[in-house]
Every structure is written in structure tokens, then in C-alpha cells.
Amino acid sequence: MSEALLQPLEFRNLTVKNRILRSNLSGRFDHYDGTGTQARINWELKFARGGVGAIVSSWCGVHRRGFIVPGYASIETDDRIPFWRELGRRVHEHGCPYILQLAFGGRQRDINGVEFERGWSSTDKPDPLHGFQCERMTKSQIAEVTDAFAEGARRAREAGLDGVEIHGANGYVFTQFLSSAINDRDDEYGGSLENRARFLLETVRAIRERVGDDFHLQVKLSTTEYGNALMPWAKKGNTIEDSVQVARWVEEAGADAIHVSSGNTFPHPDNPAGSFSAKDVVATYDVMLSSGIHTFRNYLLFRTWPFSRILERRSSRSPDEIEGANLRDAAAVKRAVSIPVLCTGGFQRASTIDEAIGRGDCDAVTIGRALIATPDLVRHFEAGGNEPPNPCTYCNKCLYAVLESPLGCYDERRYGTREEMLAEILSVYHDEPAAVTP
């Protein structure tokens, strides 16, 4: 048990001590303007301490016009570098490399905030779920954002971090260009797959030029978009065959790894796959009401039977189809590229991870929710356990709480009492080791 997953993994420019990476997870820990706080550092230290091979940062905005919600630390100016340097220094004390995820939201957002009403996207059609309005990007705006990614990568390097990940998945701006279900342009950034991939590939090359060849750069892709998962009348979007081709191009353009996810929105029934509880959603969706043109409609639907029930059915996945749901895609990508492939999606059993790596489906896994539930998951594996004693239930309450409340595990059943749960959640505000259960 636990053999492959505890082996180091060598990327071209980075070596990690094991095959478990913390996937990008946000939490509104920072200030409204994107300055970082100690709480974000404390948050990351929970996972660094718990023994993960590397951490992929939270969603980190490279340009103000791409912000999706206030309260996420950004990398949009050189002023932000000292914060990230300090965060990196603290995480490194635990032998854990830190990969900054560079992101731009486009038309997919959570809360508008006061700074701008319309995001920049491939299209001028609002996002279909919440109705966030957007502008179709001009070529000069595309160039501006491309440069912002390159600058973000340069800043990450100057901050002493260990690499960057381009967030090319889950419905954010690169998905909005890549996706045949979203991109409706008729210039060289729309139409054929090659054209739709142009913005992403230009960004990979721009980063490479800016930071040099010896800095880790990985790209996260939603390899199957499942665009019709929630609304059956919607277009499916890109298939795995499309994405395998994109992955090849990304490798040629200079990436060091591919990170496989799924779904052309976030959230999406398949990412994070699990429960959709209308009641929990209603409790925090209210904060989004004034942001999108469909949010009030949605709020009423989420509150109202039978619509809430239908949504729950379409959005929920049963526990046995969650862990490793993206492995088939990862394997297809792995066959097509020679750089390492990371795969996300509900992993929390050593045997599943070992088998996936053993079969060659992927080289490592990235984990979000299961690590929120059990930050020291790797310690359980090191001790020979196949799964933690109190695993993540994929209830997705962490996700639905995040807009109004601190990110953490909100599944009360996993704790002795509600007080214990709250103490664990609020521990992110204390700069001291969280209780670790070896």
C-alpha cells in the first residue's frame, strides 16, 4: 500500500516529494482590494504541515478586470510581491513547494464588487447560469491580459515561489476561448480549435519568454467540458479529443505539466462532483443576487420545490462515481504528451491513487475538498492507512459556505459537536499548528 504515491515526482524544473498536491482552493481570507493577509498564510500552512508534495495556490488574479470576487489575494502589481514572498517562505519551511495559480475570470464571477460591472470574455453573451454580463475582448485587451499573465509569472518568480499554473480550466477566461460551446468569435481567436486555443498558447509562450526556461509552468485544462450537464439544451463543448490536441500544443509551447479537470463552468455538477443541497446553496447564494441578471430567478428556483429538487438531482453525483472521475481523461492526455499529468477529482484513498499512477493514468493527483476535511491526509497514507478515519463526504458544503463564511469543512457529521467544527474552521485565523491527528 501507498508505494507509488509516496515517491518523489520530477518535473522538468521542479521536484516534489510525493504525488499528492493540494489543488487550488480559495477562501475569502484577504482584503477587498486583493492585498493578502496572515489568514491566507495560515490557511496554506495547514496543508504544508500536513505533508503534501506541493501546493497550488488559490485562484490568484493577474489583472483587476479579471477578479471574480473580492477577498482573494492577487498578483496584479509588484506591490503584491512581498506578501507572496512571505507566504512562500513560510510554506517552504515545511519542505513544500508553492505553485501560484494565475487566473482571470472573464464572464464567470461570483460577486461583482464595486469596481466593474462587466468582465472581459471571448463573447459578449452573459454567463448562462447567473447572468454575469461581459464585453467581448478586443485584440488589444487580449494582448493586455496575456501580458498580465506574463507579469504575474515574473512576480511569482521574484517572490521566490516554485512555479505557476495557468488556470485554463473550469470556465474561466481560457475556457471561454477554448470552448466550442462559448466562443462565438469570427476572428483568429474563434472558430477552429487552433484559433480557440490561440489565446492560451500565446499566454504559455509569453510566460516562458518572461520567466525563462527554468521555471515550472503547468496548465490546468477542463479536458471534457460537459457543457450540457446542468441544462440539457446547452451545447456540450469540447471533447477529450479536442483537449488532447490542446494538451499537445500546450506542451509544444513550453509547459512542464498538464493538470486535468472537467466542466466548462464553476461550479459544475462534475467538478466538484458530489452533493448539491439547495438548502445550503440558498443560505449563501443571496449574496450573489445583485451581481447577475439571472440570480434572482435562480434564487427563487433554489428556494422552490420542485425546481430545487430537479436541480439537486441534475447536480448531484453519487459517492462511487466521484473519486477518480477524471482519470480516463488524464490517461488520454498522458498517452499524448511526454510531460507529467496531474489529475484532480475527489481523491482520498491511497489505493485509488496508487492504482491510477501504477496504470499510468497520471503522474500525481491534486486534491481540494478531501484535504480541507483532512489536511494531514498524506500523514495517514504514510502511516499505512488507505483512507482517513473520517473521510470527506463530498457534501460540498465547504464550497457553498465560502462566499459568506470562512472556507473550511462544514459537514457537521464529521465532528463531535458543532462547536468543534467552528473551532476548526476559525483556526485559520490563528498562526499556530492546527491539531493534527496522526
Place this chain on the structure above:
Amino acid sequence: MIFEPLQLGPLTLKNRVVRSSVGGRWDNYDGSGTEVRINWELKFARAGVGAIIASNAPIHARGGILPGYALIDSDARIPFWRELGRRVHEHDCAYILQVNHAGRERILPGLTYRTGLSSTDEPEPLNGFPCERMTVEQIREVVGMYAAGARRAREAGLDGVEVAGANGMMPTQFLSSAINDRKDEYGGSLENRARFGLEVVRAVRAAVGPDFCIGYKISVEERLNELLPWLKRGNSVAESVQMCRWLEQAGVDYLHISAGAGFPHPRNPAGRFPAAEVVKTYDTLLSSGRHTFRNYLAFRTWPLSRIFAWWWQRPGRRLGIEGINLTAARAVKQAVSVPVLCTGGFQTASVIERAIGAGDCDGVTIARPLVANPDLVRHFEAGLDRPPRPCTYCNKCLFNFVENPLGCYEEARFDSREEMLAQIFSVYEPSETVAA
């Protein structure tokens, strides 16, 4: 008169303009303070106000109005307040901590305490926040929390404390005949309803000693029926004045006059009801209270939103906004010998001069006009009667702070929206020094 020193018991202020309690959600969810709150207070300290009254500092997590406000609920909080006080003192500005338990008067209950505490078990009427009726034992506990909060303020080197007794907070919930429905020694007669607030003041005095400034903020005009016409009016001015006499006997060093047995209230902050702005941020409250969905629909829906806005603006139209509480202040001033501070829309030097000269009050406290013009005192020093771009009482500051950084959101006061946003975001500079 504005620039004459003012003596509040043991504390001397350099002038008569005090920043009233106003602050945003600058801090961490758990109530630990951040550099941003310090930046916020420094905006006013730097610009010459005589003192700053902190935005409400909860004495216990259950007494918070919404997450994001630094607490004074344990000794672990003292270093933050000490640092804040030190930085404010560099500008020769006094810092008075407002110790508060909000009771049932909340905005976002947050995770930890779903129900508030109160004199009653009737929910707060505007949003419908549920609460528990406190037992006598719980009352003693809460009184002790005020005392402990005040002791911490003194240990932090701050210059005084103000008991938040106005605006629907816990002491109002006891004092108000429109809210308190108890049958025990804390309810019924005015004397009984006053018991809680007086016990708080005596306990605070016992905790901080005789040589530390204690203030008490009181809503002299309660008028809950001006918020919603089906509510009771609450205490008469005569009853509030009697309470002020008792407060003086109990040992307060000053009284601070406000209005309304709930917050917000058409008299505090008096001004416009910006329905469009309210709809944008009120959504956050929807899942919190029993009446919030009703309110949200009303605020969104013409003509209900127009009717509510008209209703809200009535007292301000009738009485005028600047100095709306001066009549009440005068009534108190005639009854007590401690200094009286008065809040309510002040931003004109001559109005303030006249109020102090006429003996209506000894000093004024200002929130919104200082949010608009933190350097208001500098304008007065330069001989201006009013700043060139005065506060318009649009109340957009108030209705933004739940979701957005507190600041002046009146675009008409700025050359561009960008300039307005830069002013709002300036509170984040310099950015937090992360502890190494």
C-alpha cells in the same frame, strides 16, 4: 468654540469635533483586528478631530452585529487595540472604545451564534432576527462582559470607553418601553428598565477606577414607529432625560445624544433611503432574518420602494438633517452637569458654533460628513463654514458597508467614478505588514 478644549471627566480633548462611531468590516471573521482598521482610524486622527469613538467593539462574539469587526472579548485582543491607540495618539487624538453588545439588533449573525440575546424573546422587528430572553444570570454575565471590555480598553492604553446604549443595542432593548416586555426587576417601570444600563455603568466604573473616561450613548427620541408605523413609539424625552440623570449619578463622564431605538432609523442616519443601493447589498441579509425576503421584495419593487423611501425621509424633511438631535441634546443638557455630545449630520461650522454657544451641547460627534471629508476640521481651521463638497446625506456609505468597503459612494462628490473608488480603496494603504 469649536477649537476650545473640551473636558470629558479626566480626559481633555483638543477641540469639540469628535469622530462618531463608524467603521467597516475591516477585520477578520473571527474578530481579530487588521491593519486596515488602523488605517481607517488614522484617516480621521491625522485630519485633526479631537477624539475618535471606535466603531462598536463587541464585548462578546454573541454581541456582534456582523462578522468583520475587531472584538474586545478577551485579553488576547489587547495588543491590537494597544497598537491602534498608539498610532492614533501620534496625532494628538484621543481614542474612546465603544463597548457594545448588540443583543437582537444584528445584520449578519454569522456562524457561531444564530440567535441573539435580549431583554425579550420577540425578534427584532425590521429584519426579524430571533433572540432569547436573558435570564437574570445571563444579565449578570453580560454586565460583567462590559466591565471586562472596559478594563481591556484601559490596559490597551486607550483614553476612555463609551457604552453603546443607543440605536437599539442591548441597553436600549432594556430601556425602551417599546421593546422591553419583562415582568421581573429588569422590566416594567422606567426604574426597572433602566437597571441594566445603570448596572453596566457601575460595573464599568468599578473595573476602570475613577480616573478613566466613561461615556454613554443614548437615543433620547426612540420613535420606533417612525421606522415602521405599526411599532410602538418607545420612551418619551422626559423618560430619556431621567435616565441621563441616573447615568450621571452612576458615574458617567459624558452623555452622547443619538436617536432611534433601532438601527438604522430615519433619524439616525437621517437622510435619503437609496433603494437601488440598498437592493444591491441587502441581498446578503436574505438568509439571516425572518422578514428579510419581505423587505428585499419591498425594496426592489416599485411603488413599495418609493413609499418606503418617502416614509424614511419624512423626519429629516420635517426637522432638517443637520442638528436633528439638538432639541433632545438641549433637554438633556438642562438636566445634567456632565458634558453632552450630540450627533446628527453636523458639517457646518456656524451650526456647530451656534449649538455649543446656545448651550445645546458641549461638542458634536460626526460620522457621515467625516466619511465624506475626513479633513473637515482642517476646512474649519482654514475658516470655511462648510467643505466645498459636503456630505449629501445620501446614505450610500451606510448601505454599502455590508458587502463593500466603507467609504463615500456619492459619485456626484467626485470628478469621476475612478476617483471615488481610489478614495474608497485608500483604506488598504499601506497594506498589511504580515507578521514574520
